[in-house]
Amino acid sequence: MSISETVKENLAYSKELVESGIEGAKEARKSVLQAEETTDMVTAAAQESWQAGAVGVLAGAIFGVLADDRKPLRGVITGGVLGAVLGFGASFAWKTRPLTSAMARAAGKRIGTTQDRHWLSKHPVNYG
Numbered sequence: 001m002s003i004s005e006t007v008k009e010n011l012a013y014s015k016e017l018v019e020s021g022i023e024g025a026k027e028a029r030k031s032v033l034q035a036e037e038t039t040d041m042v043t044a045a046a047q048e049s050w051q052a053g054a055v056g057v058l059a060g061a062i063f064g065v066l067a068d069d070r071k072p073l074r075g076v077i078t079g080g081v082l083g084a085v086l087g088f089g090a091s092f093a094w095k096t097r098p099l100t101s102a103m104a105r106a107a108g109k110r111i112g113t114t115q116d117r118h119w120l121s122k123h124p125v126n127y128g
Contacts, residue, residue, distance in 0.1 A: 013118055017111055024110030025103040032102045045095035049088045056087020 060083020068075030
């Protein structure tokens with residue numbers, strides 16, 4: 001088998017792994033969001049995460065002023081934006097962790113199944 005064939009085969013296998021992971025994550029997302037107790041999870045998480053974003057703006061602005069001595073306004077703006085993004089993102093990720101963990105688990109299972117199928121195609125088991 002030539003190098004180009006090996007590369008093509010590995011690329012096709014990698015693509016298959018990525019696609020199976022995405023499909024597993026999609027299925028888990030649908031099942032978690034359709035469950036009665038989690039239907040409003042994303043909306044509630046976004047609404048509740050604004051408080052952490054506001055705290056992040058304040059903390060980022062303070063650190064921005066302290067970090068940029070020559071141009072404090074630039075430090076305030078940069079620190080505030082960065083603090084808001086980090087505060088909101090961290091809070092949102094924490095509040096939606098049942099969804100993200102279910103998606104990661106399902107993606108891992110689908111990838112494992114794909115890996116097993118690939119291994120068996122390369123190493124057939126002879127039961128006779």
